[in-house]
Amino acid sequence: MNSERTVSNIKKYNEKKILFKSFFENNRLNLLSGVILVILSAVLETCLAVILQSILDAASDSDIQGLKRLFFISLVFLFSITLVELLVRNIKYSFVRRAILQYKNTIFCKLMEKNIATFYIEDTSSYVSSLTVDITSIENNYLIGIFDRISLCVKLVTSVCLMVFYNWFLFIMVVVLLAIPSVVSSLMSNGLAEMEEKVSYKNEEFMGKIRDILMGFTVIKNFKSEKEVSEKFDCEDQMLEHSKYQRRKKEADIGIVSGTLGVSVQILIFLIGAYMSIQGYISVGVVLAFVQLLNTSLNPIQQLPGMFGNRKAALALVDKMNHYLEKNTAKDKTDSILVEPLKDKVELTHLNYCYEEGKAILKNINFQFEAGKSYAVVGLSGSGKTTLLNVLLGMLNDYSGSVTYDGVDFKRIARDNLYENIAMMQQNVIIFDSTIRENITMFKKFPDENYEKAVELSGLSELIQRKGNDYVCGENGKNLSGGEKQRIAIARCLLKHYSVLLLDEATSSLDKKNTKLVMDTILGLKNITRIAVLHQMDPSILKQFDEIIVLVNGEITEKNTYESLMEEKGYFYSLQNVDVL
Known part of the structure; x- marks a missing residue:
């Protein structure tokens, strides 16, 4: 048990390391260049005090020649600091741009590695938030913060060195007085990280x-x-x-208290310095x-404590994203057995499934789906029809009994390979805001002859003749x-x-005429095993199936031709x- 926990912790650490590594991969030159320039910029800004001191002392001594020399030094100083700041800006934001692109790409690639069974039980809004709102916090508080924190630390160190150089006694007074706003x-x-999370x-x-709300807009309007x-x-x-107000208030309170204490320290130091002068x-x-x-x-x-608190909060968001990516992956472990297109049958033997203990949805299912044949699954709502399809798609693995694909246990088939052979059509077809061709090919490359054959067999030829392959379907296919x-x-x-093609009430949103047209197309396909959950008891459609399975309370009570x-x-x-089940 301890060894398994250790392996799990190592894996989580490596996953977390991958996310952090994505910020800096092929980006270290930008980071190094940016850090060097930020240090130079901070040193130059601190040296402004030396120039101001020299100018004032030259004026006090009526040193006109010294003032002329300092005028030209000031011009060089201003040019140098402007040039360095421009370089800092360009390199810093180039680093941040690449870091965020690589971070989001790493997240998306890891997300795409999840299988249907894993993703099925997760909340997609977590990923949406992490890839939008959280990214802004990570960008500002962690990535840009790298340069800001280094700049402030260098300014603090160089300022301290110069103050010691000028007068050690006055420096000690500064340290004593500055300890108060620093500690406060x-x-x-404390607590900023928790607030950000x-x-x-x-x-x-x-x-x-x-x-x-947006998905249920129609229902909301219908019910007023x-x-x-x-x-x-x-x-x-x-x-x-x-929650945002509380976080902003906390940050503002820190700023107000630190600012007030800082001004107080400045006044005291100025008074002490004036006396010494x-x-x-x-x-x-x-x-x-x-x-x-x-x-x-x-x-x-004043700023570094809050900035380190924000850094901690941003890193907590990276940890949270890593948790989401790691979540549920252990629930769907499969061997790496690869299978070919179905040649014989998909067989269910004593299949039982429960969403909750003691509440069986599928009960002792025994059936063989033979390759190339068509099957209709009918039954009242709650009889287990959709659950059966989810088992066949590999979305539900915690069943008892066995499910085999040409004799291979479903649980041992590599999921990517399973999805190469089994597909599901649902009531709500996912259509992307892209062209008809890209929606059919799912943005992949296929030979033209294969594409044209799929278009013809699916009955899309007329649509494409009217609108063309490059016709944009609109958001959710609204066009x-x-x-x-x-x-x-x-x-x-x-x-x-x-x-194998699974259909889960795929035509429930269509009228009878279109339902008949679509089902005729599907049932006319050759060399594909079709398993369809139907919601309409249309005899003209049911007669075309090789076999009809009747489910009652999770059990097969009847099976035969229409x-x-x-x-x-x-x-x-x-x-x-x-009429409608």
């Missing part, structure tokens, strides 16, 4: 609510639930904005330089009819040469009086 800022920054989680919940849904939306929005211990220029250096060192002391979307789904299956089942006058016969 550090103590007040809370905001992130609230964003996820809010995005999930928006997604539900606009007021109630608006209240729910407002409630979620209030909670999100409250009157007594002749230091020049007026040194007093000005000390105040300038104090101001330069105050910024790091296409329901039947056209279903035919695109059929064309996808034909193009990929799936040997004609034989009608002659038996059993449960299936009684279903003929139900």
